[in-house]
Amino acid sequence: MNDVLATTLTYVSLAAALWALVLAIAGQPTRPDRWYGVGVLGVVALLELGLVVQAVGGIVALFVTERELDGFSFVGYLVGPVLVLALAAFWALAEKTRWGPAVLVVGCLAVPVMLLRLQQVWDAHA
Amino acid sequence: MPEPGLAQRTRSGPGRLLIAVYAVFALAATARSAVQIGTRFGEAPVAYLLSAFAAVVYVVATVCLVRGSATSRTVAWVSIVVELVGVLAVGTFSLVDPQAFPDATVWSEFGRGYVFIPAVLPVLGLWWLRVSARDPVA
Helix, strand or coil, X not given: CCHHHHHHHHHHHHHHHHHHHHHHHHCCCCCCCCHHHHHHHHHHHHHHHXXXXXXXXXHHHHHHCCXXXXXXXXXXXXXXXXHHHHHHHHXXXXXXXXXXXXXXXXXXXXXXXXXXXXXXXXXXXX | CCCHHHHHXXXXXXXXXXXXXXXXXXXXXXXXHHHHHHHHHHHCHHXXXXXXXXXXXXXXXXXHHHHCCHHHHHHHHHHHHHHHXXXXXXXXXXXXXXXXXXXXXXXXXXXXXXXXHHHHHHHHHHHHHHHHHCCCCC
């Protein structure tokens, strides 16, 4: 488990959530042809990439570590954010109103919650 | 009688956000109850069966809201009413008799572990089914 990566991903997801929230309040859909639309989608794509790296690294760590871990929960909280964020992005892009970025807010806020639980599962039997 | 606008209305606008939140809860509740039942069912069978029941309710509501046909909306309405009754009943029982719930469920203490979203969600769901039923053109 890489603490720096997990912390970075937490901040990036909160930043993306904030950006999407501003768009939702301003009544702007996630338009891929505007800088503010491309920007938030770019941050979400970076976040997704980081989550995939963490999932791969985490699953490797699960096999290497000598800790007694709740393996099912651990893998769930590694893979969960990858799925949730990707689904949220697709679900958001199909909506041409402010409710598109609102969906991104939900997806991005679910990520730090799952990262926190991931950390708790990892620390449980340190 | 086909009504293409109804399904579209159900999953557009605020409905899209509502479905997103329902989907997160469907996934969270399903994964949680799968781990609970798969790894330690004997510890708290009642709580874990309730978790599984809540998961099914969230999954049914999510799928039916996405489909959005007249029939799906009826099924969604029933599942959301069950959800509302469930969160109120389990929430009350978990406070009155904490020993009955040795391990938490999604609905314990009115969904306190999930910042009370489980208590607010069914109310918003019923409101949205009501609002989206009206045809804005008519």
